[in-house]
Amino acid sequence: MVRISYLSGLLTVLLLGPHAAMAEHWASEAIPFNKSAGCMEGPLAEFGQYIGNWKIDDEELQDDGVTWAAGAGARWDFVCLGNGTAIQDFWMPNDGGVGTNLRTYNKESESWDIAWSVTGMSGFAHIQARQEEDGNIVMMYKSPLPNPPRRITFFAAEENSWKWKLEMSFDDGENWTEVYRIKATRI
Known part of the structure; x- marks a missing residue:
């Protein structure tokens, strides 16, 4: 009985040992998804400044x-993906549903291509964003085009907080009305 147990343990170590070592290797430096330095330099730092976990306080304009x-x-x-390949976020409202954005920087257009999806939405919304001279990032929906038109502004992050606003235009982009805003605080 002892001999069988010993052989079984030895066989387990021999069979799983290399795999355990390989799993440990893959979980550390071999997988590029656990590094974020690439999202903190150059144009990727525009959205890289928001990497982290945030508590959201929000307000909505009433009728x-x-x-x-x-x-x-x-x-x-x-989170940073692929040490600078993309930045993904996970939106988790306290009243249910979830959403995610996948943001990639397009060097040719010097703008961000963003795919957004949320619970109940069919497919993705395509959004384009560009950082303005004041450091704010303005996002505009490209497809499908919402009615009324919308734009989102991320304000430059401070060390432990940042703000964001959603505006709608009721006159085809001539004027914009802020309808929703958030304040993010680092968790």
């Missing part, structure tokens, strides 16, 4: 066009 009401809040986590 009277003047009053703001607190929302349910959310959590928003940003």
Whole structure:
């Protein structure tokens, strides 16, 4: 009985040992998804500044066009993929549903190509973003085009917080009305 147990243990070590070592290797430096330095330099730093986990306090403009009401809040986590290949975020509202953005920097157009999907949405929305001279990042929907038109602005991050706003245009882009805003605080 002892001999069988010993042989079984030896066989397990012999069979799994290389795989365990390989798994440990893959879980560390071999997989490029555990590094974020590439998202913190050059143009990728534009969205790289938001990498981390954030508690979201939100407000929505009420129908009277003047009053703001607190929302349910959310959590928003940003991660670097492939040490600078892309930045992905995970939007998790406290009142249900989830969403994700996959953001890649397009060197030719010097802008961001973003794919957005959220619970209940068919397919992806294509969004394009560009950092402006003041450091804010403005995002515009490209397809499908929402009605009314929308734009989103990420304001430059501070060490432990940042702000964001959603605006809609009710006159085909002539004027914009802020309808939703958030304040993110690092968790």
